[in-house]
Amino acid sequence: MTVLVHRTPELLAAATAARLVTALVDAQAAHGTASVVLTGGRTGGAVLEQVRASPARDAVDWSRVDVYWGDERFLPAGDPERNETQARAALLDHVPVDPARVHAMAPSDGEFGDDPDAAAVAYADILGPTPTFDVCLLGVGEEGHTASIFPDSPAVHETERTVVAVRDCPKPPPTRVSLTLPTIRRSAQVWLMTTGAGKAEAVASALGGAGEVELPAAGARGRDRTLWLLDEAAAHLA
Numbered sequence: 001m002t003v004l005v006h007r008t009p010e011l012l013a014a015a016t017a018a019r020l021v022t023a024l025v026d027a028q029a030a031h032g033t034a035s036v037v038l039t040g041g042r043t044g045g046a047v048l049e050q051v052r053a054s055p056a057r058d059a060v061d062w063s064r065v066d067v068y069w070g071d072e073r074f075l076p077a078g079d080p081e082r083n084e085t086q087a088r089a090a091l092l093d094h095v096p097v098d099p100a101r102v103h104a105m106a107p108s109d110g111e112f113g114d115d116p117d118a119a120a121v122a123y124a125d126i127l128g129p130t131p132t133f134d135v136c137l138l139g140v141g142e143e144g145h146t147a148s149i150f151p152d153s154p155a156v157h158e159t160e161r162t163v164v165a166v167r168d169c170p171k172p173p174p175t176r177v178s179l180t181l182p183t184i185r186r187s188a189q190v191w192l193m194t195t196g197a198g199k200a201e202a203v204a205s206a207l208g209g210a211g212e213v214e215l216p217a218a219g220a221r222g223r224d225r226t227l228w229l230l231d232e233a234a235a236h237l238a
């Protein structure tokens, strides 16, 4: 595990965007394609905005990038609170991705109707039984959640299914679809990105050895590399 601390949230977003462009270019050089798992939240969105603004952006062959989400708010298509909506506005609508390679989690008004369990099963079918990702981007909540995996929740105890429905989330909206920790751990690299003093306790707990049931972000590890990308405020108790 590597911890990188940047002075401000803006520097974190810009530096992580540069890191992501490089990681995608490296993945394409190594095996022809690149796969990235996107996250919701302010930090994740800021990174995508910085990728869009990056002069190096189009070093990536966007037509050979597979885009997934770590979680999604189970809302109607196009809802401004959906992670997909925000990622499209921040980046995906501004680069020539192949629509067939952008794998959004189903909305609540789609083919599976208002059934998050069916949406989760459908996403698991898209991933297949042994998904792998080059880079998995994740945020961290004040109480230590990541994706939509909350402390001591059914999702954090899930070891069989790759994708689950999540209900009664402490962070609104209450219903979501989320990768599970074992699926996140199938990523080559996991990058946990967060800023602000409000996250400092969760960060310190995760880096201090907390277990994943009480602190799900602590269970988000990559096969090859795990990066904690922080600003000084989020890092100040670690």
Ligand SMILES: O=C(O)[C@H](O)[C@@H](O)[C@H](O)[C@H](O)COP(=O)(O)O
Pocket: 039, 040, 041, 042, 043, 044, 071, 072, 073, 083, 138, 139, 140, 141, 145, 146, 147, 148, 171, 194
């Ligand atoms: O759908 C979501 O809400 C996110 O996936 C969630 O896991 C988020 O990344 C964290 O809550 C951190 O959010 P901030 O970066 O806005 O603090």
